[in-house]
Amino acid sequence: MILLGELALWIALPIGIWGAVAGFVGGRKGRGDLVLSAEYSVYAVFFLLILTSAGIITAFLTDQFQYWYVANYSNRELPTFYKVSGLWAGQRGSLVLWALLLSLFSSAAVFTNRTKNREFVPYMVGVLLTVSSFFLVVLLFADVNPFERLPFAPADGRGLNPQLQNYWMTIHPPTLYLGFTAFTVPFAFAMSALLSGKLDARWIVITRRWILLSWFFLANGIIFGMRWAYEMLGWGGFWFWDPVENASLLPWLTATAFLHSIQIQENRGMLKVWNMGLVTLTFLLTIFATFLTRSGLIESVHTFAENTTIAFIFLAFMGILAGISVLLIAWRYPMLKSENQIHSFLSRESAFLFNNLILLGATFTILWGVLFPLITEGITGQAMTVGPPFFERVNLPIGLALLALMGIGPVIAWRKASRRNLIKNFTTPVAVGAVVVAGLYLRGVHHGMALVTFGLSAFVMTIIIVEFVKGTKARASIEGEGHPLAFFHLVSRNRRRWGGYIVHVGVVMVFTAFAGAAFDREVVQTLDPGETVSIESPFGHEYMLTYQGLSTPRGQNMVRQAVALMTVEKDGRPIGSLTAEKQLFRMWEQSPLTVVGIRQTLMEDLYLILENVNDLGGAFENEAQAQRATFEVQVNVMVEWIWYGGFIVTLGSIIGLWPSRGSTTTTASRPQTGGKRPALAARS
């Protein structure tokens, strides 16, 4: 099985190359047989990569430590779950995962278009397989083959980094990769439209859903990463502006911009060049993200070991793709002229344009910050860096502007808004925002930026709620329906718009949580059993934690654990207990893992960290006097709003993604030939 998987990788490359060539040539020459062969190649590559992945997973499950990759990321006692996820634990395997997911989406793209959008398919397949082939080339020739063998098999592997032995860390990379790889499809469609010259109103309609799908996975991937950081890293933070974190944010920002500017193209036939640029930029940023993680170019805790071969290969790939895209757009420029103009500054088109400019501004500043060491070193010879202070202070006004736009957008009409109506519609929301700000101020909240954020959040939420109410009433009066039915039909007949508003609600919640972080508290104390530590929350609650002592069980794959138990009282009433741990994993005894205890409520999290046990060895021997330990207790404000907000974003995205009848065909894609094969045609 393992050897089969290895061979599958070698077979996949020539087939990928064949398919890419066949797709391009078949499209150019009108040879339907080549095109069909290219489509089959897509499925074949997917099948082969499944074999490769199965081979790697089998190697892990059967403890085949003669494979360098398995020896590095597994050991005998590793739980099965992590042996399976060993596939993406390291650089090499994660490249296979990327290739696998890319081929999955390529197959989905081919399959869903086997009886429609046929004129786009040949070049689309060509582009998809070109990208796939690139990753296969990297896997096979850039010294990152996951099947590389050692001279002889070690008795046991090195084991998996304890920080990765965690549920969130396991699903975070695949979710992110789903988002990244899915962007290849809209890029392929866009290139296909450019190459074939079919730049009318259709390619946008087709592409839109794929972009939303990618955006959805990427948003979730980012949130899972934040969840992992919060629960596992043990510092109480969830975003560190680390270069690799930032790199995953960049395509998400440009994709968000695209989701908005695409509506302008659909409604008014404008911004065609802009949108082409955005699709290309978003895709290039996904490649950039994986390049950054692998090349070691920028110092980061996330990066794999530095590998200059890979760095150069990826740079060359990005450069070539960027160059070709620019040339194609320039070539087709006459066909991409706008059909209309913006009539009025006071219009939704205008607001969406601002949205785009601001999001791209954010993208640029973050990119600048990430590359700053390279830029400064290149120009002055001395590398300078910027960190969280830079990113926070630069993105704060941008975030506030976006928040404000989320309120303005729904209220302002297309083409030309009536000014007086606009002002009238803002009155209540602004009043609500002002009341919230005043109320909070009177309650002791004096943090300027947080107040502005809370006020704007209230403003936006009011507007969205009012939108739903007005929309329901409008529909009820036009269609003569009862209000509940009107509401249901309102949302289901215009999923994109109302799904989008729901997404905005989620985003507002996340922004609000960010503002809440300004009020976090923490206290550090060393305790013996029986002693207490207190902390007061910003909401006036007093938490008293009493240290009960340490127990020292042994979890799976661990040498030992130290579990500290605290009983908790809130405002004098016992509310339960919290544990915090240090875990010593096999093979990683030098780096004990800190596991925090969190008591989560909507408005505040009680966060307990076991910072240090004075005499860990003694504690493991269960010596009574070795229980002294240092703890850090935090109260983190409104963190749950991030997870709930993320859930609402997911809900809104699913609504937006849900297919409605009659969007691209008259009925649901009914295969005309009634078979699984693409629609066949008579040879002309």
Add this chain to the structure above:
Amino acid sequence: MRDNGKFFVGLGGVALVVTYLIWTGVSDTMLYYLTPVELMARVAEDPTFYDVGVKVSGRVEVGSWTRAEDELLHQFTVVDLQDKSVRFPVEFRDMLPDTFNDTDIVDVVVEGRFREDGVFEATVVLAKCGSRYEATAEELLG
């Protein structure tokens, strides 16, 4: 044309604001990114370099980590990756990352300022096990 003009005005406006934000952000928060060797050189030639915000990358000296009893204070020594004779002590009053230890080969990046008494006062410590991800064949086979 006039309407396109509005678009470019908007674009220019946003570009100006972004440039301003980046400019002030960078000048207020940027840090020198140095190796220990470079840090020592700078300090030698410019005494005011103490108290300048810097970020230094190096390696933790094996066996150099001590922790104060009952106080959140860590001390360890950072050694230059190239020139092992160049080193300096670090003080850190926060939680160290789990990947930090002084037995394995651990590469660190410390952020803070180099004090006149020759101790680096760190505000941020990032640690990456040098051999964390990729053990060589020799290391694997023991």
Add this chain to the structure above:
Amino acid sequence: MGLIVGVTLVSAGVILFVMLPVLRGDWASMERSDDEITDVDARKQAALRGLRDAEYDYRSGKLNQADYQILKSDLARQALEVMQEGAAGNVANDEAPAAAGVKPPKGVAPDLAESLEAEIARVRKGIGQGRTCAGCGHLNVKKSRFCTGCGASLKRMATSSGNPESVR
């Protein structure tokens, strides 16, 4: 041994699968199929969507009546243009010409098409039977009570002049 056989089988199978179309001369379609939307359909959907949005925007108070009427007649005209373009295109392609604005256009969900088609018809009829303001000469949509041009009461005009004026 079994491994070599397995590997050979898989390789051969995959290569055969991929080359099958070329060997057998199966061709995939590279043409748009008849029930897919065309560029005309997409633009028509956009115009009809714009009409619906305008209706909702007006009803929820984002547009005053004047802007609403202007926007509506603009969009209605655009939709009709597109549909006529589509009908002409259909004739050129030797298909049965669809009387513009009468049949629900292909590629649009029936009830959406119906309600919006009805809407366009209403607008056209409304304009057709509307009143010309005696004061400023502005042509108003049927059932308007006030002239959107000058604000004068149309009812009073109608009563005094007796009959609604016919449209130009």
